[in-house]
Amino acid sequence: xxxxxGKTAIITGAASARGLGKATALLFAEHGCRVxxxxxxxxxAQAAANDLSGDGxxxxxxxVTDRTACLKLASHVEAKFGAVDILVNNxxxxxxxxxxxxxxxxxxxxxDVNLRxxxxxxxxLIPHMRARKSGSIVNMSSVSAQRGGGIFGGPHYSAAKAGIxxxxxxxxxxxxxxxxxxxxxxxxxxDTDITAGKLTPEMRQMxxxxxxxxxxxxxxxxxxxxxxxxxxxxxYVTGSEVDVxxxxxx
Ligand code: NAD
Numbered sequence: 698x699x700x701x702x703g704k705t706a707i708i709t710g711a712a713s714a715r716g717l718g719k720a721t722a723l724l725f726a727e728h729g730c731r732v733x734x735x736x737x738x739x740x741x742a743q744a745a746a747n748d749l750s751g752d753g754x755x756x757x758x759x760x761v762t763d764r765t766a767c768l769k770l771a772s773h774v775e776a777k778f779g780a781v782d783i784l785v786n787n788x789x790x791x792x793x794x795x796x797x798x799x800x801x802x803x804x805x806x807x808x809d810v811n812l813r814x815x816x817x818x819x820x821x822l823i824p825h826m827r828a829r830k831s832g833s834i835v836n837m838s839s840v841s842a843q844r845g846g847g848i849f850g851g852p853h854y855s856a857a858k859a860g861i862x863x864x865x866x867x868x869x870x871x872x873x874x875x876x877x878x879x880x881x882x883x884x885x886x887x888d889t890d891i892t893a894g895k896l897t898p899e900m901r902q903m904x905x906x907x908x909x910x911x912x913x914x915x916x917x918x919x920x921x922x923x924x925x926x927x928x929x930x931x932x933y934v935t936g937s938e939v940d941v942x943x944x945x946x947x
Contacts, residue, residue, distance in 0.1 A: 699727075699728045699729035700728045700729075700924060700928040700929075700930065701725055701728040701729050701730035701783075701924070701927065701928055702728070702729035702730075703729065704729070704730045704731070704782045704783060704927075705730065705731045705732070705733070705774075705778040705779070705780060705781050705782050705783070706722075706725050706730050706731070706732050706733070706781065706782065706783035706784070706785065706927065707732075707733045707735060707770075707771070707774055707781050707783070707784050707785070707818070707822070708721055708722050708725070708732060708733070708734055708735070708785040708787055709735045709736070709759070709761050709785065709786055709787050709788040709814065709818055710735075710736055710761075710787045710788030710789060711732075711734040711735070711736060711742070711745060711785075711787060712734060712736035712737075712738060712741040712742045712744070712745045712756065713736070713889070713890055714745070714890070715888075715889050715890050715893065715916060716787075716889050716890060716916065717787060717837065717884065717887065717889060717916050717919045717920070718734070718736075718785065718787035718788070719734075719745055719748075719916070720915075720916030720917050720919065720920040721785055721787065721916075721919070721920040721923045721924075722734055722745065722746075722749055722754075723748070723749060723750075723920070724917065724920040724921065724923070724924050725783070725920075725923075725924065725927065726749035726750045726751050726754060727750055728924060728928070729751070730783070730927075731751070731753045731754060731778055732746065732749055732754045732755075733746075733754070733755050733756070733757060733774045733777075733778065733781075734746045734754070734755070734756040734757070735756075735757055735758075735759035735761070735770055735788075735818075736756070736758070736759070736788070737758065737759075737760055738758060739756065739757055739758030740756075741756070742756030742757055742758060743755070743756035743757075744756065753778075755774070755777065757770055757773070757774075761786075761788045761810065761813075761814030761815075761817060761818050762809040762810055762813055762814050762817070763817075764817045764820075767814075767817040767818045767820070767821040768821045770821070771818070771821035771822050771825070772821075775822075775825050780825065780829060781822055781825060781826075781832075782826075782831065782832060782833065782927075783832070783833050783834075783835070783927040784818060784819065784822050784832070784833075784834045784835070785834075785835045785837070785923055785927070786814065786815040786818055786819065786834065786835070786836045786837060786861075787837045788810055788811075788814050789810060789811045789837060790806065790807060790810045790811065791807070791849045791850040791851070791854045792806070792807055792850070792851050792853070792854065793849050793850070793851060794851035794852075794853070795851065795852075796851075796852050798851070799851060799852065799853050803851075803853060804853050807850075807851070807853045807854050807857050808853065808856070808857050808860070811854070811857035811858060811860075811861065812857045812860045812861060812864065815836050815861055815864060816864060819834055819868060819879075822834075823872065823877065826872075826875070826877045827872070827875040827877060830875055830876045830877075831876055831877070832872075832876075832877040832878070833877075833878045833879075833880075833926060833927050833928075833931075834865075834868065834872075834877070834878065834879040834880075835879075835880055835881075835882060835923050835926045835927060836861050836864070836865045836879065836880070836881045836882070837861070837881070837882055837884070838858045838859075838861045838862050838865070838881040838882065838883045838938065839854070839855075839858040839883055839884060840883050840884065840885045840886075840940070840942050840945055840946070841854055841855045841858050842855055842858035842859035842861070842862055842883065843859075843883060843940075843946060844945075844946070847886075848886065848892070848896070848904060849892065849895065858883075861881060862881055862883075862938055865879050865880065865881040865936065865938070866879075866936045869935040869936030870936065872935075873935055873936075878926075878931070878932075878934065878935040879935060879936065880926045880931070880934060880935060880936065880937045880938070880939065881937070881938045881939070882919060882922050882923060882926070882938075882939050882941055883938050883939065883940050883941065883942065884914060884919045884941045884942065885908065885914055885940070885941065885942025885943055885945040886904055886905075886908060886913050886914060886942070886943075886945070887913060887914040887915065887916060887918070887919060887941075888913045888914070888915060888916070889916055892913070907945065908942070908943040908944065908945050909943060909944030909945070909947055910943030910944050911943075912943060913943075914941060914942065914943060918941055919941050922939050922941045925939075926939065
């Protein structure tokens with residue numbers, strides 16, 4: 698049965714063809730949800746929206762680090778869809794830097810997209826969700842937040858993703874009385890454009906050896922978790938961080 702019939706969602710950073718946001722958008726649409734894809738390039742966002750099953754999806758340009766743009770886009774999508782029930786803060790960037798290589802502009806860029814963007818887009822939608830006493834916000838963190846590092850992200854990426862966990866819990870606490878939920882997903886090693894082709898076969902094998910399930914995740918593994926957190930199946934789940942990592946932290 699469809700889990701999101703009649704619902705609407707905004708998913709940020711969902712234009713990237715093999716990305717976690719796009720896989721989430723595809724699955725949400727299959728479950729009857731109308732989706733607005735927001736990404737840096739409006740044409741790419743619209744092209745991604747055109748790939749989704751069903752009608753009425755839209756793709757729009759929005760830089761999540763731009764507070765005015767977030768407010769404008771949130772109002773636009775609210776007006777167009779009548780309501781936005783679900784927000785997936787998925788836009789993110791990484792930089793493979795070591796601690797001492799992080800320049801101020803690196804820190805700003807990674808904190809801005811991952812952490813500030815999550816706050817700005819949430820702030821743009823929260824008043825609407827609160828007024829309706831209903832909403833689900835899903836924030837994309839990372840195993841890098843929990844392990845203090847991953848394969849690709851630097852320490853500033855770990856800091857940004859750990860910041861998302863704190864922000865998610867604080868949001869969940871403050872919004873709970875209004876029946877607006879906030880949860881975080883911590884993906885492990887997932888095959889996407891971020892990860893594809895960037896490791897030698899030997900390095901890839903080393904990574905896989907550290908994963909109890911012995912395989913990389915697929916984007917749809919993360920999408921399934923987002924679907925659960927977005928839908929009423931998780932009606933009593935808020936402030937949680939859900940690991941999608943093949944057992945990487947066991
Ligand atoms: P991706 O690079 O394929 O997609 C990220 C998208 O964000 C791109 O479409 C990009 O254009 C968009 N984006 C970048 N800056 C933006 C901005 N300022 N405003 C709006 N959009 C912007 O990456 P992905 O692998 O699909 O990752 C999606 C999310 O999951 C990210 O937050 C990432 O940090 C996180 N994550 C990924 C993995 C993994 O293994 N791939 C693991 C853990 C967490």
